[in-house]
Amino acid sequence: MSETFVVVGGDAAGMSAASKARREDPDLDVVVFEKGDWVSYAACGMPYYVKGDVDSLDDLVQVTPDEFRTERDIDLRTNHEVVGIDPEARTVTVAADDDRFEQPYDQLLVATGARAIEPPFDGMGLEGVFTIHDMDEADAIHTHVTESHPETAAIVGGGYVGIEMAEALASRGLDVHLFEMLPHVLQPFGESVAEVVEDHLRDRGVELHLDTPVEGFGGEDNVTAVDLESGTVPADIVVVGVGVEPNAELAADAGIEVGETGAIATDEYGRTNYETVFAAGDCAEATNVVTGEPDHVPLALTANRSGRAIGQTVTGTPTPVGGTAGTAIVKAFDLGAARTGILDESRAREAGFDPVSVEITAPTRAHYYPGAEELTVTLVADRDSERVLGASVVGREGVKRIDTVATALHSGLTVPDVEQLDLAYAPPFSPVWDPVATAARVLSGSLERPE
Template identity: 55%
Template sequence: MTEPFVVVGGDAGGLSAASKFVRESAGDSDDHVPATEREVIVFERGQWVSYAHCGTPYFVKGEIDHLSDLLSLSPDDVESRGIDLRRGHEVVGIDTDAETVTVAGPSGDRHTQSYGDLLLATGARAITDPIPGTDADAAFTIHGLDSAAGLRALLTPVDDFSVADLGGGDALDSEEAARYGAMDPPETVAVVGGGYVGIEMCEALAAWDVDVHLFQRADHVLPAFGEAVAEVVEEHLREQGITLHLGEAVDHLEQDETGRVSRLVCTGGTELAVGAAVVGVGVRPNVELAEGTDIELGESGAIATDEFGRTSVAGVYAVGDCAEMHHVVTGDPAWVPLGLTANRAGRAVGQTVAGDRTEVGGIAGTAVLKAFEQECGRSGITDLAEAREAGFDPVAKTITAGSRSGYYPGSEETTVRLVADRETGRLLGGSIVGRDRAAIRIDTVATALEAGMTVGEVERLDLAYAPPFSPVWDPVLVCAKVLAGALSE
């Protein structure tokens, strides 16, 4: 096959696939990749490519100096790999019968590009439609580097601001950044949504000495992590000076005569005068290209794929935040938009297209989060109602144990919650929170889920022990021991 391998989307999944395809096609695993006979073209509608979205809160906070520090690959790096990268080119249509895509260029001109294999790595977009007013100035979603640059520019005192200090190069919307840099910094900022983005942005904003208010529709933050984790995080957020508005749904944002957000209004009547707002109420997969074609969507609304990332149309693949994947606990398709998932699946698809068929792997929804000094982790099914819907009879136990031997300095309370199926004893999921290397301990749970281990098998794992690192019984083992006892009752 000589028709190009066409990739739509130049971030994690897309460029992982393109890079792996070139390396495999060239038969060269070294950094230097010779040219291949078959072309790979990556269309990216924006200017940013291969960037670390998860690092944006730390850029806003100021821990990361420059936007360029968040780039895994620069455009020049991509080109040097033998990839034809076309920034500012948006794929606006797919004809799966003709095996072509329609592309709108930077000047608005359109052309047709044929493909031999096609990968959709179109990602996801922030949800804003439930809350009117999110289009106001100084209302941010932090879903992209330009958004993060705008917020950091706004937070920086006017006399100290310089567009050059952001370090975005030619990809940065410098005009927009300069506009925000000329505005007076806010004294009060509202964060809407207590999920990943909301919690991380509370820490980032607090570093700028602004009054931060977090609004969460549910009664607890971090619903994906469970109540045990949420309660620890909520107490810690209050200790850090964050004002929590739990169980309060935001109705709309208002703006002043200049168009800048000025007030937040909740459905219950609560109002707050603000100088900026960060809205993080979730994301939605970008699947518009698939709609109206034979490419099927799954129940989640993301693109349905098989174990090799293939869609319902031959020669068309999908990876990353726009695609479903196989869940290792339920065995069903699931949509969990996370960075490793996109990178790993993209790499596998690139290898498959190059001729070495490779599975994209399953997912457990493993995630970690830093909330000031508290570290949080989760993997698998942690919600009992969700477990029942999947056909399990769930049993859960929560423990709190020391992170190190009690006599060794630095030990911190670590809370672990594990969920298992009563009938089979199989581990279904878990969550963890604590100040001392708690988050990384969730990898033990993730590995056990991938292996389909029972709680009894987890309890008998030979985990490392030394006083500076762990007690004899690691907190995960303690929780497994307690849960195994409950299952035997």
């Protein structure tokens, strides 16, 4: 009799695991329960659907439910919600169509993802107030903009989603106000990146309200204003993007251990405190490659990679899920910003490092080649070990250079190692000294101790 691998959640981690397990072991019964309609979709593309760069929500779907069922032979059941897990009996309780049933498993993956944080603001239930973390929410915003024709938008939160939605709605012709309770947007990217992005947002017509907590939203049935301590700002549509939190309650209720981050605790193979239960994606912790400690960084590649690894592990080839450096990149109109590792010096000190940093600005191409733009690079390292700890970059082109530093973090490279990397050079693509190598060269001087 074949074994059964049950997956709870049908997005990046869940479907990557199911697909890999099916390829590795054609005799394995693979059952996926997804409580909604959508599976295997590109959540990162939703702001661009709202903007109009993506024609249809269906364009964001990588593999359709029918393709999973017919081409990959996966027993995918949409609109089936797992409401309970019994790790001792190795069963899950599933609710669907006003019915409940028990599904046995031999191995289980919890891939329940994360949800948008909904602050306890007055007026969150008003028409025209949205969060954006799933396809239905993206569709609702798109429909509201298209059919209700709002004129003024309020974005609450200056993180990735806030910046991308500010661009999306401004590009649709709305007057956009962005509210951030901290002194700067993109807090994990560092102050120098934030200031460049803020100036660019203002140049593109976005009105920033920094260091400005929101108290709620006004209106009777439809939202009409954002309420602040200092007064109100008119708004016909509000998008709240203040972060996400892991959907870990299902696991916690079953006695599956949840870490200090609030996400499900796992080992290097994605296994929980139960031998036959795994967790991956936005609901699970991962190991930070800089600190070596558990971290919760909900990003698409982390979810896909960990799901694929677990799909191999459950079919007999133990495969580590890999660590996270928190590498991220965001587009703000004509500007790009990216970060990886630890940039905050206080956090670096808490992790036991003695941080040293430099900030340089260098051209993205040879100075004489047309189209060169300035790229600002901040590089952080530990003084004692000279190990690279993190970096940020901001500019109109070349921000994918952050991947060089991410590679250095995963490899444990030092600043001199990065300085000596044999990076590609041709005038249309880079100066002789790539901006990342230039930053490493400058930082090497700062790391030198006097005799």
